[in-house]
Amino acid sequence: MSHARPLLSTVAAITLSTPLKSLAGTALCNTGDTFRHKALAVRRVLLAAEAVVVTGYDYKYSLGYGNRDLDVNDPDDEKERKARRSRLHQRSAERVMRMMRENGGIYIKLGQHLASLKYLLPVEWTRTMEPLQDRCLPSSIESIQALFLSDLGQPLTEIFSSFDLTPIGVASLAQVHKATLKQTGQEVAVKIQHPALSEFSEIDMVTISQLTTFIAWAFPEFEFFWLSEEIQANLPKELDFRFEARNSARTAVNFDRARSLGDPSTVKVPDVIWAQKRVLVMEYMNGSRIDNVEYLKANNILVSEVSKEMARTFSQMIYKDGFLHCDPHPGNVMIRPTPAGSPSHRNFEIILLDHGLYRELSPEFRLNYARLWTAIIASDEEAIKRHALSLGGIDAYELFACILTGRDWDVIQDAKLTKQVRNKEETSKISQGAGNWLVEIADILARVPRDLLLLFKTNDLLRALDEDMGADDGAQMRTFAVMGQYCAQVIYEAEKNDIKNSILSVTTTATGRAEVTVRVVVSAWTRGLGALFKAYCKFLYKKLSLNVFVWWIDLSQSNSLLYRILFKCERLLIA
Template sequence: MSRRIAWPRARARSPRGRRTRRGAWARRSPITRPRKNACSSRAQSSRRCARRAGASSRRSSGWRKGCGALARLARLLRIFRIGLRFGLLEFVPRFSGSRLIGLLARRRDEPRGQRLRQALETLGPIYVKFGQVLSTRRDLLPLDIADELAKLQDRVPPFSSELAVAEIERSLGKRIDELFSAFEQTPVASASIAQVHLATLKDGREVAVKVLRPGVERAVARDLELIDTGASLVERLWPDGRRLRPREVVAEFAHHLDEELDLMREAANASQLRRNFERSPLLCVPEVYWDLCSQRVMVMERMRGTPISQVRLLRDKGINIPALARAGVEVFFTQVFRDGFFHADMHPGNILVADDGRYIALDFGIMGTLTERDKNYLAQNFLAFFNRDYRRVAQAHLEAGWVPAETRLDAFESAIRAVCEPVFARPLKEIYFGKLLLRLFQTSRRFNVEIQPQLVMLQKTLLNIEGLGRELDPDLDLWLTAKPYLERWMREQLGWRGFARALRQEAPLWAATLPQIPRLVHRALAEDRLGALHETLERLADENARRNDLLAAFVVIVFAGLLGLVIALL
């Protein structure tokens, strides 16, 4: 059954692409079509539309990729232009000393570290944070550059309070007036990642509200891509680039940023540290309000205190400054050796002092962790250093796996002695142990030591604590303060109490494993039966061959002896 279809008399193109007269295609086409082809025609039309849509989508995607590539190129050109302006080509050996730098650099007369710092400040907040991370890698950088980068301040203009309120409402699912009875529109602190507003809960508790900057994840990903590209170029263009491992530093920086971009993780860090020092007379940590936290918003207890850098104001409040300095050292060693979990960003901007003399810790985005093995060998190293037992220091490094197993112990001991003896010739109160660790890191590079990231964070934190303690009390003797704590900790770890504690910790594992031992032994024997039989046969064959060899040798010797005897008789 078919029906007649009156095709429109429209201007059409021939199969060869030439325009035909009106209605020509219709006359050449069949006048009748089967009904079943109507669906086929619609399907073909749909496929044609889909192909056109796909082509359009590909063109749009290609356009977006092209725009993204152009944007990256523009950012790279901007970085290159700023690098030229501050004479940073000096850091690339093949350009060092070139007349090109003298022609293009405007501030060639300033020290190189200062020029690098100014360039990072010009590039923006993400590069400032990268410079801050670089400043902690004193095992990699020249000291003049590391000292200058340590001056970088992560200060950026705040974003609008309307955006902050919108982010809080979106993340927590309620209007701002339903969450807080009061919310201060002006932030009290602003950085490249987030800013902090003060507020009051409905029950009257005062809180601090930390909000991530809008679009910060996209900006971080974009800038990290460029920084990683720059690190790759450093490895290729700089002969010493591979040793400095710039891409490893970038990966470490990306890890820190990833932790700071997740406020739930920071809230968990704060909660853990608060639990560790719950009844401590030394350290106070704000309470986290979990019902008001998300990945982009964190609400915690508002802490009131005096910035630790304002020493005169602390004295006016009756705070015992020397005792405060000693307490800082004890807080550090307690975090490291008792808990294995320490605040790794303890610069003065993150520390307040309560009116009762306790430390108040802020900003928990960067934390360090140590295993039991790391803590044990670290304590042994500390004690051996100050006892000038350099062989024990070298042995501890080898036992911890911090030094390649093929390292000669006497050569490593000699290198450590050359570093430490000039330092220990001075009075102990003048020794900066963080700087001593730094020199040891630099020496260890000669022995292909892989410096563990947690040890680098520990060294950076120790430098901060030492510097802070010496600012509070120039006569602070770090070793005299820390040694009793370390010795007590070592006695607890290596004595009977430590052994009993280790047994208690392992008891549940052994309780679950012991009943399974017969079954596991039976399975192992069954699985290894053929292998054992094969080994036995090989051993018997070897013994048989060895006996045959001995027998042949014996026969030869006897035959030679008999032959010699016969010759002698003749």
């Protein structure tokens, strides 16, 4: 009986959707704020329910009874089956996208999340959702002024001496205006949450949760609870800009510390001047979106170097800091030529924006994740299987590795991850696989730790960013090689700590027991130092070999005279 409730309530909603939506629209023009709020809330729920239930029915019918005329053993019928499935994905994605665009707010955020899962969802879905990443409507200046009065008790004119009425950026949850602080005269960027969000965020989250329950009831093979769980866990923090201010400050400290320890970085995090729940004021920075290729060319910034630095930046956050920015789409990453006095070691700075969505990664998780990636890069199938099981409880390790890398299993199995460019044939194979293996992918996403979900998203966004920048063919191979260096260091540090602890354990025991001889202590130290030297040599070999890979990729993409000579020498040696 409990399973029937989501269906009955949703079907009832769909049955009444047309008259109720009409009533809600009429209410907007003829009633006060309280009734207007309720009418809008009802309309939002019905729009969402209608889109999801109709789409669910479409899938149930089209994948089952709708294919009754096709012979499973006929190759031509199999082609038709695939074509029908593609059309089904396309019209379903368009239906859901229209609903998300009309409802706005959290639904736009959800659509952006779906668009980022390029190697996890059918291409028809991710491609259709892509416009939601750029086409967000701004809130009116009147609503912005009202928000300042309600939240800060002051009008804009008392805080800012100038305030550009046209936003310089509009996202799903907020918009940004350029302004000048009245007290100091400093140019600032003012991030303001869309006022309407707080009005409907709670009901929207409940609606998404209930519709996820309906999907689970209608399609037991698809487990999408993780989607609503992630929204409920992360959205309240994203809607409180004080969390973003703290994340921003911590990230800036992390990269400053890395520089002080000798790790070069191009990252710049804008200083936050002050933050309230729905308003954040930070230093204003000139620059452009990182995917503005013309801007990069005009400022002599090499896309290959930007791609490499992005790989370093996010490897640093994942493996060393354990504090990860999980939303690196092009709107959240800016670039500019290196200003005077900058600590950047390149001719550009990467400016990280929007620090609302972060994930803290434990040392144990980072180590296991590094071991998994090291196994994937080395094409060690047994190790991939072992670490996939320990990290995510996943038996389907081949599919898991493909999800993680965005590469075909044959490429991983043949140890070509850092050696072979992803061609159109492989890209097409992966895109088709996302549709053909949808049930298996959904099962993996439902079972893996929540940390891995956001890492999947981050990986996909970074791969998409390389594509948007028009990065060279070696970009992904270079990324894997750079990441492999960080993985090697994490593993070495863990081995070093284990060896040190083992030596200290014997030494501590020796100081309290007379029967433990000096010879035993010396032997423990000798074995320990030998193991430490061996671990260091292993780490150094991996680091240097991956450095050579990166150098070779850079050289090959430049097509320089040196590369052509070395390539001919290599061909002669092989011959």
